[in-house]
Amino acid sequence: MFKLWTTIVKDVRILLRDRVGISLMFVMPIILVVVVTSIQNSTFNLVNKNKLSVLICNTDTGQASMQLIKSINKIGMFKVSLVPNDKTEKQMGDAMHNQDAMLGVIIPSNFTVKVDAKSKSIAGKALKSFGLDGDTVKKAGDVDPLTLYYNPILQESLRLSVQGGIRSALQLVESRETLRSLYFSINEKQLPEQLENEMLNNNTAINEIPVSKDGTRATPNATQHNVPAWTIFAMFFVIMSLGGSIVREKVSGSFIRLKTLPTNYWVGIISKQITYLCVTLLQAAVIFSMGIWLFPYIGLPALNLPSDILALFIVTLVCGWCAVSYSICVGVFADTQEQANGFGAVSIVILSSIGGLMVPSFAMQGFAKSAANFSPMHWCLQSYYSLFLEGGNLRDVVKNIILLLIITVVLQLVIFWGLKRKKLI
Amino acid sequence: MAVTAPLAIDIENMGFHYPGNADVSFSGLNLQVKKGERFGLFGPNGAGKTTLISLMTGLLTADSGHIKLLGHEMGKQNNSSTNKLFGFVPQDFSFYQELSPVENLEFFGAWAGLSKPAIKRRTDELLTILGLQEVRNKQVQKFSGGMKRRVNLAIGVIHNPEIIFLDEPTVGVDVQTGHAIINYLHELNKGGTTLIYTSHQLSEAEELCQQVALIDGGKIIAQDSLHKLLHDYKKESLEHLFLNLTGKDYRN
Numbered sequence: 295m296f297k298l299w300t301t302i303v304k305d306v307r308i309l310l311r312d313r314v315g316i317s318l319m320f321v322m323p324i325i326l327v328v329v330v331t332s333i334q335n336s337t338f339n340l341v342n343k344n345k346l347s348v349l350i351c352n353t354d355t356g357q358a359s360m361q362l363i364k365s366i367n368k369i370g371m372f373k374v375s376l377v378p379n380d381k382t383e384k385q386m387g388d389a390m391h392n393q394d395a396m397l398g399v400i401i402p403s404n405f406t407v408k409v410d411a412k413s414k415s416i417a418g419k420a421l422k423s424f425g426l427d428g429d430t431v432k433k434a435g436d437v438d439p440l441t442l443y444y445n446p447i448l449q450e451s452l453r454l455s456v457q458g459g460i461r462s463a464l465q466l467v468e469s470r471e472t473l474r475s476l477y478f479s480i481n482e483k484q485l486p487e488q489l490e491n492e493m494l495n496n497n498t499a500i501n502e503i504p505v506s507k508d509g510t511r512a513t514p515n516a517t518q519h520n521v522p523a524w525t526i527f528a529m530f531f532v533i534m535s536l537g538g539s540i541v542r543e544k545v546s547g548s549f550i551r552l553k554t555l556p557t558n559y560w561v562g563i564i565s566k567q568i569t570y571l572c573v574t575l576l577q578a579a580v581i582f583s584m585g586i587w588l589f590p591y592i593g594l595p596a597l598n599l600p601s602d603i604l605a606l607f608i609v610t611l612v613c614g615w616c617a618v619s620y621s622i623c624v625g626v627f628a629d630t631q632e633q634a635n636g637f638g639a640v641s642i643v644i645l646s647s648i649g650g651l652m653v654p655s656f657a658m659q660g661f662a663k664s665a666a667n668f669s670p671m672h673w674c675l676q677s678y679y680s681l682f683l684e685g686g687n688l689r690d691v692v693k694n695i696i697l698l699l700i701i702t703v704v705l706q707l708v709i710f711w712g713l714k715r716k717k718l719i
Numbered sequence: 720m721a722v723t724a725p726l727a728i729d730i731e732n733m734g735f736h737y738p739g740n741a742d743v744s745f746s747g748l749n750l751q752v753k754k755g756e757r758f759g760l761f762g763p764n765g766a767g768k769t770t771l772i773s774l775m776t777g778l779l780t781a782d783s784g785h786i787k788l789l790g791h792e793m794g795k796q797n798n799s800s801t802n803k804l805f806g807f808v809p810q811d812f813s814f815y816q817e818l819s820p821v822e823n824l825e826f827f828g829a830w831a832g833l834s835k836p837a838i839k840r841r842t843d844e845l846l847t848i849l850g851l852q853e854v855r856n857k858q859v860q861k862f863s864g865g866m867k868r869r870v871n872l873a874i875g876v877i878h879n880p881e882i883i884f885l886d887e888p889t890v891g892v893d894v895q896t897g898h899a900i901i902n903y904l905h906e907l908n909k910g911g912t913t914l915i916y917t918s919h920q921l922s923e924a925e926e927l928c929q930q931v932a933l934i935d936g937g938k939i940i941a942q943d944s945l946h947k948l949l950h951d952y953k954k955e956s957l958e959h960l961f962l963n964l965t966g967k968d969y970r971n
Contacts, residue, residue: 300829304818311817311858547811551874554776556802557830 315535323528356406522678540625574614759928
């Protein structure tokens with residue numbers, strides 16, 4: 295134990311004197327997590343909290359188009375601005391650009407006339423089918439289409455929901471006109487407003503409840519997504535210090551002396567594992583603390599820790615050990631520090647990409663989705679998401695932990711084989 | 720009946736070659752070094768000195784024959800029992816430049832199997848003897864070449880080994896440091912430590928070594944006491960003897 299302890303003290307001393315290594319392991323991930331969370335938080339706010347600006351060019355002069363605009367306003371997801379009714383397609387595009395609007399709608403000039411004609415026709419058909427007034431049915435054509443302009447950066451899912459919203463507004467206008475025609479034909483007087491509202495307004499409430507494993511109803515935000523993800527990236531980025539340190543030791547004269555001493559080099563490897571495992575735990579503690587206490591001061595949502603802190607600690611420990619094992623593995627096989635740093639950095643970026651740190655793995659398709667399973671970062675991320683976003687507990691992440699442990703044990707075996715093959719132990 | 724001194728090193732019929740490289744190889748090599756001797760191993764560049772020291776310290780494994788250190792066969796027993804017997808002072812600086820002499824000695828002392836109090840005692844002794852007390856807590860990377868050589872030596876002897884292998888321990892140092900190191904090696908030898916020494920500084924070697932072996936092309940071409948070799952070959956110095964036996968051509 296004394297040998298191991300002395301070796302750990304030696305590794306810690308060397309690490310503390312390696313300012314570049316410490317910067318890479320702590321400062322860089324902190325900058326990354328703040329920058330990426332800030333950017334994503336702005337996007338989250340744009341999509342989730344801000345209303346979409348829509349310019350409406352109403353070339354119609356009737357009531358139906360006014361009601362349509364009113365209905366679009368009522369949907370709640372749009373900030374409606376009216377523009378003069380003489381816009382061409384190009385002018386509409388320019389107006390959208392000038393007013394920073396994502397959407398533009400042109401209501402055709404004969405909209406009210408066409409809606410009115412269509413509603414009367416449908417009302418006539420209805421009366422005929424009731425056997426009340428069969429002779430009054432007049433044929434009417436379709437209402438001319440509305441033209442929807444959109445900024446191409448608008449996500450397809452959002453564009454489809456916009457379309458759905460406008461359609462429902464349109465439906466409401468047409469239904470109201472049909473209902474009014476029907477009522478007038480039967481009663482020869484206007485449909486009372488209260489009855490019209492009762493018939494058309496859907497008052498059935500929709501209760502929205504976020505589903506989480508622990509029953510909490512906190513909505514995930516950019517912080518909950520990014521802090522765990524970039525913590526994992528930081529843990530694996532210890533390769534820049536650890537991989538290089540192993541290569542430095544191997545190629546320096548000190549390793550020759552170590553081989554002639556009555557102590558197995560495996561002690562050195564265990565010491566590095568313990569030292570750098572503590573580094574990864576410290577990284578997690580620092581980044582999580584920043585998320586909890588610093589983020590609110592810089593206008594970002596605060597990080598909410600999962601309720602199962604023991605599970606969080608175990609996941610962090612296993613992720614850290616896996617990251618350290620990977621770094622040592624690269625260090626054992628690399629012959630130069632350039633090899634260790636170059637391969638290390640590139641492989642971490644690739645593993646994080648396919649692991650879902652940069653693009654969510656649920657958004658991946660085909661090969662990329664299958665490849666995610668081979669990235670230890672994917673399983674780290676799944677564990678953290680289960681705890682941070684879904685309110686899971688230890689039982690929910692056991693499968694991921696076992697998979698991470700299997701990957702880690704395989705890496706340890708590869709390290710042992712590499713050390714034997716290179717006659718280092 | 721004559722009493723034979725016990726052997727510190729006994730190499731018998733040893734064969735070795737680097738895989739894929741026939742430049743340096745040994746075949747049927749025999750070498751005996753008595754316990755307590757100051758033994759010099761000399762030869763031109765590429766003669767096989769460092770390879771032979773690597774074989775004696777277990778850094779390389781012989782293909783055939785055997786190498787015994789104080790009766791313990793290298794490679795046949797576990798490293799921890801044979802590696803305790805010797806200390807190694809490599810030609811390159813073999814320590815952590817980021818650490819101080821005390822921190823280096825603490826770490827290498829532990830790996831050499833010493834207890835914490837023993838490390839502390841030996842560290843104080845060695846730093847005093849080698850004139851490093853004043854810089855004991857400074858990072859070695861800021862030291863001069865001579866100071867680094869002394870740290871290199873201190874680490875190699877911290878565990879009081881019975882045999883010390885010294886691969887050019889004074890290369891690149893000033894006269895004062897070289898002298899201090901050689902004096903310290905004499906002191907160690909007086910305490911019974913066997914010294915196996917290689918160097919290209921033959922005047923220094925004449926001062927230190929009792930027995931010498933000249934090696935070239937993986938073969939020992941001469942081995943005896945320095946006095947007897949100079950007498951037999953009618954040479955005034957080790958340098959003349961060396962040039963006479965190994966020639967004056969450049970070596971790679």
